[in-house]
Each structure stands twice: as C-alpha cells, then as structure tokens.
Amino acid sequence: MKRLFAFAAAALMLASCAQKTAVTSELVKSMSSPDGQLTMSFYMTSEGTPQYSLKFADKDVILPSSLGYELRGNLKAQNLVVNSDVVDKLDNDPSLPFNVGFIVESIDTCSFDEVWTPVWGEEDQIRNHYNEMVVNLIQVDGASVNTVMAQADANNGNDSESALEGKRMSIRFRLFDDGLGFRYEFPSQKSLTYFVIKEELSEFKMAGDHTAYWIPGDYDTEEYQYTQCRLTEIAQNFSKALNRNDSQTPFSPNGVQTSLQLKTDDGLYINLHEAACVNYGTMHLLLDPKTLTFVSHVTPEANGWKGYMQSPRTSPWRTIQVTDDARKQLASRLVLNLNEPCALDDVSWIHPTKYMGVWWEMIAGKSSWNYTDELPTIDLETVDYTQTTPNGRHGATNENVRKYIDFAAANGFDAVLVEGWNIGWEDWANCNKDYVFDFLTPYPDFDIEALNAYAHSKGIKIVMHHESSSSVRNYERHMEAAYTLMNKYGYDAVKSGYVGDITTPGDHHYSQFMNNHYLYAITEAARHHIMVNAHEASRPTGLCRTYPNLIGNESARGTEYQAFGGTRPNHVTILPFTRLNGGPMDFTPGIFEQNLEAWCGNKSHVNCTIANQLGLYLTMYSPLQMAADTPEHYAEHMDAFQFIKDVAADWSETRYIEAEPNDYLIVARRPKQATLTGSAAAFSKGHDTWFLGGVTDEQARSFTVALDFLTPGKTYEATIYADATDANYETNTQAYTIEKRMVTSADSLDVFMAPGGGFAVSFLAK
C-alpha cells in the first residue's frame, strides 16, 4: 500500500486524545499554478476534516475552508412505528457526517498541458494547463482509530492492497494560472455503493467583504437582474432583487447563484462557479455574512434530498477563477477545460447559426402563439382546431412565416425560428398539465411540409421549437417521435423551453433529476444530428465542450424582458462575467425598435440604443446569434442592419480590450473563415476580417482602442457603427452614425458609447 503520511497519524492522535480542545488545522501539502502566481494549500484539521486555501501572489483568495458532505446514513433502515395518532418512519433518515473523521491515505500529484480544438468557440484552440493534486481520504470511525493505525503500521511499505477499512473519497484539485477547480471523487467500494446527499459542505471562505455582482439563489429561475453590493449587504438587498417569474423558488436571502462575480478592494476579480455539472443538482452558494463564508447549497430533489449517488462517481467541479484584470476573467477557459473532451464521434453536422424568428412579435404581444381564444381548456386528444374560431392574431401562419423566410434569405441568414407552430398553446405553462404538447401536430394554418420546402429552396432552415411547458415526462415520451419528425422535414436545430413550474410534482428546474433530463435531451438529439438551444434549463457549466450540439442556452434574463417591463442597461455588461462563464447564451440581441408602445401597445420600453444592440454581437459570445427584431423594423434601418448581416458567429481569435463588470466591455474577434456562411461569408469574400464591439451601462463612456489586433501590414476598411452624441437608451435610442475609414494595426480608434449604448466595427482587409 501507499505509505500513510505522518500528518495523518498526527491528526488522528489529536482527534482521539483531545476532543475538548479547539479544532486545529495542519498544512498537508501545497502546490502552485504553472506560472507560480497562484498557490493552493491542503490541510487536515484535528477532527479529520479536509480543508483548502487559495492565494494569488501574497493575497488571500480563499482562506482555509472545509470540504465534505453530510450524507443520509443507514439507507435501508425502516423502523415503522405506529402510535395512536400517527405512523412514523423513525430513524429512517439519520445523518452520516462525511466531512470529519478522515485520514489521508495518499496524495498523488501531476502536471498537465495540452491544447485542444473546440468545435466552435471564441478561439481556434484552447490551452488546458494545470498542476494537479489528488488527496485520497478514508473515513474511519472513532472506535477503530487504533486498529486503523496498527494496520497502517503493519502495512507500511507493503505494496499489497490497503488494509485500511472505511469509506473512501478523494478530492481532486486542479490549479490553473487563472484559478482552481476541485471535485469530490467516490471510488468503487463495497462500503459506499449507493448513497444520498443531504448537503454538500464545500466552503469558500472569502478574505474580505468584497463587492459581489449577484442574482438571487433560486431553484427555478435565473431570470433576474444583477445587484452590485458588498457581501454583507446581500441580505438587505435580496427582496428588491426578486422580480416575478413564471416559476421561482428563492431559498434564502443570503443565497446567490453562480457564476458569482466578485471584486476585491485590492483589485482581484474572483469568480465562483462550477464545471461539468452532470448527474448532480445545480449548486448555489449560501453566505454566512458574519464569517464571509459561502457554503455550497445544492438544488434539492422533490423530496428535499440533494442528490442520489452511485460509486464510482464524481461531483461536478467547483471553480474559483481569480485574476488581477477583468479582461483575464473573460478570457478564462477554466470551466471549459474542466469538462470532458467531445463525446461525439461526428460533429460535421454542428454549425454556428445566425437566425431570425417568428418570436419577438409574440413576446411583445403583437401576435400570439395560440390559434384560438374560444376554448376554456384544450384536450389534445379530442380538440379539433378546424372547428374553432381563429383569434386572428396567430403568429406562425404560412403567410407570416414565408415573410420571415423571404427576409432572412434576402439578407443571408441561415435559419428562421418559428414558435407557436404546434397545437396546444391555448393553455400551457403553469396549468399543471401533463399532455400539454405533442410536438408533432401543426396548427391548421402552418403547413410544415410546404414551409420547410419553401425555406430550403431559399437556403434557409426552419428552427424547430419544443416548448415543454416543463411537462418533462410528456416531452420525453414524445421526444423520439419529435426528433424523428425533425429529421423527416430537415430541421437540424431545436429551441427547447421549460417555462413554468416543473410538472413532475415537487421537482425544480435545477435538480439532479432535471439536469439528467436536459442532458438526455441533448444526447438523444445528438443521435438525430440535432443541435439544441435549451431555454429555462440549468445554467451551463461548460458541457458544450463535451456535447457541442448544445449550441445555446438561455438560463438568464434575456432580451425578452425588455418587453416584460424592461431591463437596466448594465445587465449586458455583467452577463459576460457571470452567465457566459459556463457557455454561450441565446440572448437574442438586435432590437431596433425600442418604442414597443407605438408598435404594438406594449408599455415596456427597450432600454438600449441600436448601436448597443450591434455591440452585443461581439460582447455576448454565442455560436447561435439571432436578429431578434422583425423584418419591418430592420427595413427601416437597413444601413445599421448591415452589421448584423456581416458579423460572424464563430471565431478564430478573441481579444478582450476593455472590461469592468457591470460597467462596460469592449471585445475584438477574428472570424473563423471556414464556418462563415451567408451574408457573413459574402462580406469577408475570403479576406481577413475582424470585428470590434462594445457596450456600456447607464453611463456614457469614451475609449481609445488600439487596433494592434489587426494583421500588421494590412489595410482594412473599418465600418464604424456608433451612437450619435445625443443618443440615449431612454430618450433617443435610434440615433446612430455609420462611418467608413481605412485603418491599419498601427492606428487607434476613439469610440464613444452613449448612456445604455455601444458600438460595433467591422474590419475588412483590402
């Protein structure tokens, strides 16, 4: 067996001899990041609790923080007791502490350095470079400590299997130049086979009362605006941070979601998130404001447990990104690196996509998803829509869809999303309805065969829409037939939705049970060569590396809220630090008409300028980019629309030029020529191109951007889409300027962004 480390013996002695003294902590081993700037240390306490800490140079990032679990012990005990009033299951759910009583059996270390190629992304290649420490732990109960030590002594230097008895768990730490990841690993073992998590007890003890950019912890929605305040001020701001959502379950006024962006007073940018959340509930963070310590808070299952486990199994990675520059946080690929490599053998059918959609007009209220208004309820098994009176506002009609197809084709898009095409939209979310959609049957005014043929004849794909209404069992029951229908008619992408409370009674959007569903939908789609863009699903944790057909998620407050009361301009300046840390967002930018009331009577105002909307195509990275407004609105500003036509959705190189969370962001990107299509390909014509874009919050800002990212020696035609000097997200949203100028890498560009504004630039090498 591997040699027992001396510190293990020391820790055990402490544990067995001095139970009433204070808990002490002893350093076991440290390691540094490849560049030496970060230091991670591992400790064991006198109670046998594993701990870790993290430093950036000499600055504390995570103070010594405990790790482990509380499990549900004695799983098979069912001592039914009946008294005169009630029947109880007594002692059926005792706690099994799995964060104390550990000894370190061995520690393995290694270094790793590779470069991998994403199927799509912000750059052609990603470096995955870390030092690793794996701490192999055994939990022994107090009574057997002496036995354990005697066995350990007897086996010292012996290469045979360990004679130590107890439950085993390893903690794997990976330290990158831009942060730390760790996860729990439960090896195959007879003493821990199937078990239930009562709570994961991973601590993140912060070194100061940092500034946090947070949204409320919630089991069912992430569609909140961000609040910026000190850690100790979160609870007092919690109530006003809650806006109404179709399904929401906040759990504590000190509960926040990840990815959580933090900033220290001495200039560190810290981000807490997770990577590779597979077969596990989504993690939130619960703050103890007195100790400034976050502890993991896993989304519960319907019965309150925090997850069902089988060894061998690992937890998701818990990630702590830390840099001294906000731009480095945005450039960090730590979360992707901690995910498994691509699991799909053939990825040739996966392609970045620019699309339009029969969508915003329903969101804004100008048209409807549903076909009729006259039935109190719908029973899909018996309803005959041809016998109902249409409401005259249905959006997904043959005529209207053709209009979008025509416009999208004329302007070089790849696809058109159509929502409300299938029967059942008269009553859907939050009806507790099981058989809410069949995902197969179109409304009478949507000719699925003819419309697809028409679209294909013009080089356009229709994007399928599967709104599950969170009736997840129903969706799974129809999934195979629904994907097969897509294959039949030539759909290759689906936008799926999970609006409203999960209809599996008691379940939540971010539970292990639901996370398993989302991944099932992705892997089943992959079998059918279908790309998935899932809305209202759990926020991404980098799984798109492993399953690159997951080309988008919503999982945050998107553009739609501009029609649901409006969103503050700072929202788009924080999302890249938080929501986008785990994967791309189908944010649906490109709203050109901000005055919804004049258009369709919706009293919400879209809080942005047109230039801001153009900037989003750079700042909100996604391989799936929508031009979300209507053909009519774009027709009024075809000069500005030209940027949306020209911009790419897949990149060979990305440079974060300026960034400060919740304030502003400027980014430059070089398209991946090989995946350019339609009008973006036409713009490039095979020449070198770059794009530059920025957004700001409520404040106007000016920057001088050095163009040193351009290829030296080449001259580019820069087309600059900017806010007019009097532009404003509230009062003057459509005031923009367009200027063309020849530039080289030696030049710099002065850019102005109005309040709630932004800018965008295309560079075409001549």
Next chain:
Amino acid sequence: MKRLFAFAAAALMLASCAQKTAVTSELVKSMSSPDGQLTMSFYMTSEGTPQYSLKFADKDVILPSSLGYELRGNLKAQNLVVNSDVVDKLDNDPSLPFNVGFIVESIDTCSFDEVWTPVWGEEDQIRNHYNEMVVNLIQVDGASVNTVMAQADANNGNDSESALEGKRMSIRFRLFDDGLGFRYEFPSQKSLTYFVIKEELSEFKMAGDHTAYWIPGDYDTEEYQYTQCRLTEIAQNFSKALNRNDSQTPFSPNGVQTSLQLKTDDGLYINLHEAACVNYGTMHLLLDPKTLTFVSHVTPEANGWKGYMQSPRTSPWRTIQVTDDARKQLASRLVLNLNEPCALDDVSWIHPTKYMGVWWEMIAGKSSWNYTDELPTIDLETVDYTQTTPNGRHGATNENVRKYIDFAAANGFDAVLVEGWNIGWEDWANCNKDYVFDFLTPYPDFDIEALNAYAHSKGIKIVMHHESSSSVRNYERHMEAAYTLMNKYGYDAVKSGYVGDITTPGDHHYSQFMNNHYLYAITEAARHHIMVNAHEASRPTGLCRTYPNLIGNESARGTEYQAFGGTRPNHVTILPFTRLNGGPMDFTPGIFEQNLEAWCGNKSHVNCTIANQLGLYLTMYSPLQMAADTPEHYAEHMDAFQFIKDVAADWSETRYIEAEPNDYLIVARRPKQATLTGSAAAFSKGHDTWFLGGVTDEQARSFTVALDFLTPGKTYEATIYADATDANYETNTQAYTIEKRMVTSADSLDVFMAPGGGFAVSFLAK
C-alpha cells in the same frame, strides 16, 4: 335554462339567513335500484353541501354522508416575502372549499340496461343495469347568493343558457341491484379550468361498528395480510398488521385500503372500492372511529397535493357494493360495469395464458436473478459481464430455461416466464438508481434469439420480464425499444415490476403521476400487441374492461410471501372479496413443495396443502394462471399436477357455491371452449366440461355441493382432488386423494377441506 329546484332556494335561504344555527339537511331526491331493493337518496345541507345515503331494503348502508373537495385556490398567486431569515411563498396555497356553498341547478335521471361481452372473464356476458341520477351543482359565494336567486327567478322557465355564475360540478350516481357508484364530474367551464386537489372529501358514514377485513392504508404497497376486526378496533391492530415491505408508506393507524370488505351484524356484506381510476391518485379510506365515518384519502403526489385536474374531467367512481349474501358480492360486476367499454379496436391478439416460470427458484433463494457477485456496483454503460466471474447460481441460463420450456411444452402450457434474463440485477431496487436496467441486453448465458426459437418450435412463448425497479423514467425511456425487441423475438406478454421506492424523488406507487405511468405502459403495449401483467402497480379498478391487454396485476400479497416468512391460510379466502374486486391477480398458485428448507435452505414454510393449491385455480380468478413451482416438484406429483394441466383460465359461466370472507370459498366454472389451448383443450376434446374448487382457512371444513350447475341429462366423469383426512397446511401438506366418479346434475358431492386445505374437481361430459 333548466328550472331551479325549490329546494335549492330553500337551502340558500337557510345558508344566508341562519348561519349560527345547526346545519340541517334536506332530502332532494331519491332513486331505487332496478330490483327496488336499494334506495339511494340525495340531500343538500343548509350550508350547501351535497350529501347522499344508501339503504338495502330497510337497512341503512350509508347514513347521510357529505361529498365534495378541498381544492388549492388562487393557483397563480405568488406573493414572495423575504424577511431576515427565510424566503416564504406566502398565501400561495390557500384552501378553496369545494364542498359548501353549492346550489342544485338541475337533476337528470335515466335508466340503462345492456349486456356486454368481455374479451376474457368469469362469464361470457355481463349485464350492466342501473338507474342513474346526475346532480348538477353550482358553487356560488355568499355575497352573490341574492343575485343568484334573482337571476334564477328571472330565468325561471327560460330555455336559454343559464345565467348562474359560479364553479360547476356534477355528481353522477349509478344505482345497481348490487350497489352504488358515484363520481364527480367537472364540466368544461371558464371559471374552473386547471386546478389542484388538496383532498377529496367523500364520506362513507357507516351505520354500525361493522366487522372489517382490512389491510393498512399505504401509499406504496398492498402486500399485507388481512386483519379481521371491528371498525373501532382497527387502530389498535394497525401496528401488528404491518409487515416489512421493500417500499411502504402507511399514513395513519385509521387508514385502510380498498377494496375494503365489511360485514354487518345483521347480515349485509358491504364493499367500498373504486372503479376506473384514471389520471387520479389511488383512494384510501381514513376512518373516524368516533363517528364510524370513512373519508376518502387520496394518495399524494410527491409534493403533497392530491392531484392535478383539468376540466372537463371526472373523478374515478367510488363504489359501495352491498348484498345480503357473500356469494353475490363475489358475483358482482359493478366495478367492471362502471368502467368504459373496450378501447382497443383489435383484441384478437389477447389470449388467456397458462404459464410456468423461472421464478420460484429465485424467490425461494435456490438460484439468483443476478449473474455475478463480485462487483460493488454496476454501471450499465461500462460493465462487461464477460469479464466478470459468474456466481454459479444464475437462474436464467440457456440450460435451465430449456428445461422449463421442455416441461411446459410436454404438459401443454402456453408460456414460460423468465426473470433475471437481462443485465443489471446485481443492484436494483432501493438503490435510488436511475439507469438500472435497459430491458434489452441479455446476460451472457441467456441467448434470447435461440431460446425464443427453441420455445416457439415447441409451441411455447417466453413471457418477457421488465423489472423497472421503480426507476420509472428509465423504464419509459427504454419502453419503445423494449417493446420493439419483444415484437422482434415474438414475445406477446410482459410481466412488469415496480419493486422498491419510486425513484422519481418523493413519488409513491399509487400517486396520480404513477397511475398515469401504469396506463401509459398498458396503452403503449397495446400498440405493440403486448399483454401486460404489472406487479407492484396500483390495485386494479376494473380498467381491464377498457384495456383487456392488462391481463394481470399483483397488487396484493402473493404466493412469493410463502418464501418470505409464510402467509396465513385465510389469506386466499379474503382476496377474492377484496383484491380481486377490481380485476384479476397474478397470484402464482401451484406450490407443491411446502418444505422449502429441505429443498433450498429457505426457512419459510409454505402454508397450504397441495389440494388447496389446486383449488386456487378456481377461487383466484385470472386469465393468466401460473404453475409456480418447479418441474422437479411437479414431477413428484404428476397425478395431482394433472388438474393444473386440465384446468382452464377463461370461463363462460361461474357459480359461487359457498363463500364467507376470510373463511372459505367454493366456486364452479364452465370453460370458454373457444379459448382453450394446450392440455386444457386436450382434456375437453370439445366436450362439455366444468371445474369446481374450494379453499378454506386454518379450519377444516366439509360441504355438500349440489352439482346442479352441470348440464341436465349429461353424465360427467368427475375427477376429485381432495385433502387426505389427515392433511394439514403445517404438518402434512402433500397428503391428497384423487378419485374418479361418474356424476350428473342431480347428484351432490361431499367435499372435505383440511386446515389450510382445499379441493378441486374436473367434470368431463362423456
């Protein structure tokens, strides 16, 4: 509109003027059963609560009992309140009483009389004859009572649509000669579309402290032995009525299951059950011992609600069977009659089946379902059984299955069940395991193609086995492929299982969510022309009339418990009154070797005689009859085994000769010649045949049975399989006599049944 009845006005006046006086009840309308013996009355109380009562001649069966619901009101209210400690959803789940404030808008009555033909059953034809009363109710709130009455007056005699506003519910009563059924109906209406049941409040107010034959109310199992005691003694006997089960959730010491058999001191047999439980949780009964009133207690969903409803929708039927003779209860087809007619267009592929199985040897512990013992856990995605060490006890091997096929074919059976054929049995139930089986992949020692070909060459079908392990989502995900595999290899029947806690977190076996699953499995199977025999599913409520491919259920303590500690002999004398009231049971009779310890070391003793086991083929009606013991054990008693070979499983005519719940039962049946197969067909050779059988409890009993059911004028060879005079279920189980005698319908037969014994007779017309 239909005229408002005067009593409604009277009731309303009472409700509005005299709130502090005692609640009074006023008779609205009565009706009689077709034969005039039963009288059902409908009342409205001064609080607007509907009530009903039931009389058998002049004897009270149900005293005036209230009806209605408590609903979850204000479904869309989400008033999130955050204080310093917690986040609450306040007032999100207020109660909406739906059992008061009703007025009667109209009452419809009709009579119905038909004869229908079951696909299989105890008789060729079933008469469905009842008088019906539909009470149409409107719930109006107090404030609008005057308005309602003014509107009603204004509309009196007017044929236009009702101007009454309020939530509508109808109660449909059907009164048969053998009992009453009623259900709630929620018509399509804009003021009640989707709603949630907090509890159904159907009362059954008993007229005396009757004798009850009951098992504990439980959300997850019915596998209990019966207790016989007075209603007021249930609670004190509850604790000892609970035996251990893999999954069990008793909810109250006054909670019992249906079908609940009762007997009054003045000789009435009353049975409370339900019919057509579709899209609704299974009902239990909760007794108030002070008032001797049962109230419905619906199995909760995982979140505690009692069901999700959409109008138009009906509740299941609540049934009260009442006769003055135990035999009439057994002959009652009230539950079947209250179910919908057959929903399948083609039933040609459904056939009664006699089968053997590779099953009892695993149940008893002689062999195993699993293939290997060496892996701590199984991951179906990675396990390679060819690399594991077999445990040498696997039951479903090619060799062993062939042995059963050979024996079954040689003795004229239709099919052989094989359990443990598919990978995953190393860890299954109660592991909280999601991907527990794939239902597709055989163990290395089970050649699915060769064994099916071998079986088919001998006229035998293999019965598929799908043990879901209660991982229901996993089963549904694999269902289409699993049924397709069955079609590919020629399986036409599946035994499905739901052992252990439901893995959908928090869910219970008898919830609406699970009941929907069971029916989904049945209807999907029907699409594949597959018959279903579901074990551990909800106890049947007559759905086999509508879906006759549901040829069996377990849903009670079956023969397997004889190997799990043993079962008292009275068990088989009460099951026909209770469990079988809703549909057939796959009880798996036919155990010839009661000494399990001598056979395989199992310390349980099988508490029956061989003659008792033969009698069960008559007393435990099922179109699916197993010979559950092993070929070896049958080979030792081929003379007695002859009866199992000869007996039919589908009947043209049934006569209940003697019966007393929990004591004894004798029944005669005439086979349906058209569906006879194998050795049963060989026995009949087209001649008139009858079968007679009986069982008793721990007491020896003798009866003289008149043979007047035989066709007059014909002479039959009777083969009489009887307990020897010294036979006994504990000490002398294999002592039987076989006698042949020529008889006619004018004869009678003296039959003796030893303690825990029984008898069986075949009659073959010469």
